[in-house]
Amino acid sequence: MEPQFKAIADHALLVTFADEINEAAHAAVIALDKAIAISPPVGLIETVPALVNLLVSFDPVITDHLLVEARVRDCLQNLETQKIVGVQRHVQVCYEAPFAPDLDAVAAMTGLSTDAVIQAHLEGDFHVLMYGFSPGYAYLSGVIPDIQVPRKPAPVRDVPAGSVVIAGPQCLVTTLTMPTGWSIIGRSPTPILTGDPSHPFLFDVGDRVTFARIDLATFERLSKETAHG
Amino acid sequence: MADAEFSVSFAGPLVTFQDAGRPGNMRYGVSASGPMDRLAFDAAHAALGNAAGQTAVEISLGGLILHCKEGAVTLAITGGDFVVEYAGQKTSSWTVLTIRKGERLAIRAGKAGSWAYLAFAGALQSKTWLGSHSTHSTSGFGGGALQAGQSLIVCDAAVGDDRLGDIPKPDFTPKGPIRVVIGPQDQCFAKNGVERFLSDEFKVTDAYDRMGMRLSGPELALDGALSIPSEPIVRGSVQVSGDGVPTVLLADHQTTGGYPKIATVISCDTDSLVQFRAGQTLRFTPISSQQAVHEARRYLTQKVQYLALISVARGSLEQRLMRENLIHGCVYDE
Numbered sequence: 001m002e003p004q005f006k007a008i009a010d011h012a013l014l015v016t017f018a019d020e021i022n023e024a025a026h027a028a029v030i031a032l033d034k035a036i037a038i039s040p041p042v043g044l045i046e047t048v049p050a051l052v053n054l055l056v057s058f059d060p061v062i063t064d065h066l067l068v069e070a071r072v073r074d075c076l077q078n079l080e081t082q083k084i085v086g087v088q089r090h091v092q093v094c095y096e097a098p099f100a101p102d103l104d105a106v107a108a109m110t111g112l113s114t115d116a117v118i119q120a121h122l123e124g125d126f127h128v129l130m131y132g133f134s135p136g137y138a139y140l141s142g143v144i145p146d147i148q149v150p151r152k153p154a155p156v157r158d159v160p161a162g163s164v165v166i167a168g169p170q171c172l173v174t175t176l177t178m179p180t181g182w183s184i185i186g187r188s189p190t191p192i193l194t195g196d197p198s199h200p201f202l203f204d205v206g207d208r209v210t211f212a213r214i215d216l217a218t219f220e221r222l223s224k225e226t227a228h229g
Numbered sequence: 230m231a232d233a234e235f236s237v238s239f240a241g242p243l244v245t246f247q248d249a250g251r252p253g254n255m256r257y258g259v260s261a262s263g264p265m266d267r268l269a270f271d272a273a274h275a276a277l278g279n280a281a282g283q284t285a286v287e288i289s290l291g292g293l294i295l296h297c298k299e300g301a302v303t304l305a306i307t308g309g310d311f312v313v314e315y316a317g318q319k320t321s322s323w324t325v326l327t328i329r330k331g332e333r334l335a336i337r338a339g340k341a342g343s344w345a346y347l348a349f350a351g352a353l354q355s356k357t358w359l360g361s362h363s364t365h366s367t368s369g370f371g372g373g374a375l376q377a378g379q380s381l382i383v384c385d386a387a388v389g390d391d392r393l394g395d396i397p398k399p400d401f402t403p404k405g406p407i408r409v410v411i412g413p414q415d416q417c418f419a420k421n422g423v424e425r426f427l428s429d430e431f432k433v434t435d436a437y438d439r440m441g442m443r444l445s446g447p448e449l450a451l452d453g454a455l456s457i458p459s460e461p462i463v464r465g466s467v468q469v470s471g472d473g474v475p476t477v478l479l480a481d482h483q484t485t486g487g488y489p490k491i492a493t494v495i496s497c498d499t500d501s502l503v504q505f506r507a508g509q510t511l512r513f514t515p516i517s518s519q520q521a522v523h524e525a526r527r528y529l530t531q532k533v534q535y536l537a538l539i540s541v542a543r544g545s546l547e548q549r550l551m552r553e554n555l556i557h558g559c560v561y562d563e
Contacts, residue, residue, distance in 0.1 A: 007412070007521075008410065008412075008463055008466075009410045009463065009465055009493040009495045009496060009518070010410070010518065010521035010524065011463070011525070012463055016460075020458065045252055046252060046253045046254075046255055046256065047256065048256050048485075049256060050459060050460045050461050050485050051458040051459055051460065054461075055255070057255075057463065060496070060522045060525040060526065061526055064519070064522045065519075065522070130459065131256060131484060131485070132258055132483060132484050132486065133258060133483055134367060134368060135365065135368050136257060136258055136259075137258045176368050197359075201257040
């Protein structure tokens with residue numbers, strides 16, 4: 001896949017694989033990200049994977065767009081998009097009141113029972129597409145079509161951290177109290193911001209995620225453990 | 230050395246702890262944060278002989294009032310043209326002074342500038358997150374925002390009377406229009422969109438914080454698609470929302486977003502840009518990415534020379550008088 005290179009100011013290069021979101025482009029982003037991590041260009045500051053492109057930011061005192069582009073092209077030569085399998089991560093979700101204020105609305109919109117909505121959510125094959133919006137906000141693809149619902153017309157304020165929210169084919173577990181227009185179907189005690197300095201975020205882009213259903217008592221117990229741990 | 234302790238009598242909104250920032254976490258949704266005006270921040274530390282990148286206080290237009298409860302410490306105030314009230318006197322930012330137990334220091338918005346920096350000759354204590362004291366303002370992670378009633382502790386507080394006085398302001402900062410590299414989504418705009426962006430004047434609105442600066446001006450009409458697949462954002466990205474309004478994204482920007490970006494402000498022009506205030510007008514001018522790299526290098530060279538110059542202690546008044554006396558003495562001896 002032949003990407004497009006664009007210079008961003010004096011300090012970054014944007015490598016774009018497609019104009020529209022598609023799996024092959026995202027696989028290429030992840031593969032290039034990994035290839036650059038293995039042999040980083042001189043002066044590299046960081047790479048930022050997104051849906052169809054990868055940002056490569058660098059120190060303009062040490063290098064420039066052309067030198068970085070040449071190194072990225074070297075990495076693209078031997079890109080193996082097929083062999084990359086993300087790590088499987090597990091996230092627990094309590095779908096009970098008061099943590100799932102929009103479950104009934106999603107059920108009504110999709111013509112399913114609330115339990116069928118929960119089952120459908122658990123059956124999703126989730127992948128971490130990218131982070132964005134706020135620290136630890138990992139956008140997951142893989143909500144099955146049966147329960148894909150549009151965003152609300154207006155965002156709801158003060159949605160608590162740990163909320164499991166869906167919109168269209170995407171799902172995310174919030175990490176901060178924030179407004180959201182996505183549908184809130186559960187709450188997770190699994191910390192995405194782990195607090196572990198050696199691995200501060202639960203997911204890497206490209207990881208696979210499975211959700212496991214827990215009851216309210218388990219949620220309360222796990223939340224306490226996290227708070228004390 | 231002893232510690233110095235302050236109580237915060239008043240802190241406006243967006244008065245925060247900042248160090249050099251936490252680059253390298255954008256892939257996890259975390260922008261680098263750090264000072265809005267990196268030059269003024271670096272100057273405050275240099276003027277005290279501090280190591281670069283230590284924690285300082287970034288002061289917004291809301292201002293800050295401190296009381297010294299314990300000890301004594303020399304401090305530097307830089308950035309914009311803020312009013313500094315100390316020991317019954319009114320001065321302005323770009324100054325070094327020593328504050329002692331019982332004294333009060335007030336820093337308020339002055340004639341110009343949006344951000345000032347307060348650095349101490351010592352180690353200012355604050356919380357860290359991901360290895361940095363910088364406050365990420367939307368999450369509150371890192372050192373955090375200062376609140377009235379809170380204490381500030383400066384460990385190993387030093388009094389350096391050989392550093393007191395005015396700090397020469399940098400004279401190499403770019404004047405004139407803000408320089409941008411066009412793109413990466415200039416193709417998303419109607420034919421005259423980019424032209425108007427580069428030829429018309431824009432006004433800074435009061436929708437200005439550490440995340441970004443919204444501008445008002447001509448509508449930058451989009452050609453067709455209102456959004457693109459969400460993609461990475463950098464400090465300086467000029468994104469245009471569906472209503473044709475541009476916003477320059479700054480220190481605490483979102484890391485990805487789906488609005489098309491018409492241009493990116495080059496890194497060495499963001500220090501000047503952030504000191505604009507609501508109501509002020511500005512223009513943009515395009516340069517090539519190669520030219521932008523050249524300008525970034527030139528700016529850094531000048532900055533290094535400037536910081537080296539202001540980091541040299543000038544000698545205390547007493548020492549200076551002594552030197553002059555000795556010189557006079559030599560003259561008379563002949």
